[in-house]
Amino acid sequence: MAKRGAVDPGEMRAAVAAVRDWLDDAERRPARPELAKAVRLSLRTLEQIAPGNSVEVRVPPFAAVQCVEGPRHTRGTPPNVVETDPRTWLRLATGHLTWSDAVEEGLLSASGSRSDVSQWLPLVRVDQG
Numbered sequence: 601m602a603k604r605g606a607v608d609p610g611e612m613r614a615a616v617a618a619v620r621d622w623l624d625d626a627e628r629r630p631a632r633p634e635l636a637k638a639v640r641l642s643l644r645t646l647e648q649i650a651p652g653n654s655v656e657v658r659v660p661p662f663a664a665v666q667c668v669e670g671p672r673h674t675r676g677t678p679p680n681v682v683e684t685d686p687r688t689w690l691r692l693a694t695g696h697l698t699w700s701d702a703v704e705e706g707l708l709s710a711s712g713s714r715s716d717v718s719q720w721l722p723l724v725r726v727d728q729g
Contacts, residue, residue: 607648609724612641616694617726623696626687636662639686642693642723650720657717658683670714680712695722 615638619630629635639662646657647665654670656678668680684692688707691697699718702708710716 604644607641607644609645612645613724613726615641616690616724619690620694620726622687623691623694623726635686638690639663642690645723646693646717646720649723650717654678654714655680655682655712655717657681659686659689662686668714668717678712680714682708682710682715682717684708692721693723694726 615634618634619638621628622630622635630638639659643657643659643663643665647667650667650669652669653666653672655668656664656666658664658681660683666678670680684702684707688697688702692699692702692708697707699716699721703710
C-alpha cells in the first residue's frame with residue numbers, strides 16, 4: 601500500500617469542528633460525508649503521530665489504521681486492536697471523553713498489551729458547546 605500524504609492539521613481541525621455539535625448532542629447527527637471525513641482525518645493523524653504497525657484502530661464503517669511502534673502484524677486478526685463507533689472515537693480525539701471513561705462505560709473494545717492509545721489523545725481540541 602502506498603504511503604498516504606501528511607494530514608493538514610487545519611483541514612483535520614475544520615473537519616472535526618464541522619461535527620462538533622454531534623459530539624455534544626447525539627441527536628444532531630451530521631451528514632455521512634462530513635462524519636466520514638472527520639473520522640478518517642483524525643485516524644490518519646493518529647497514524648502520523650504514533651507511527652508503527654503494532655496496533656490497529658478501527659472505527660467502522662469509515663476507517664482503520666495501524667499505528668504504534670512494536671512488532672509488525674501481517675496476517676489475520678492483529679493482537680492489539682481498538683474498535684469503537686464514530687462518535688466515541690471523535691469524542692476521544694477531541695477530549696470530550698477520556699480513554700478510561702470510554703473503557704469503563706464499555707464504549708470501546710481494546711485488546712492486547714499495546715492497545716491503549718490514550719497517550720496520543722486528544723488529537724485536537726474544538727470548543728465544547
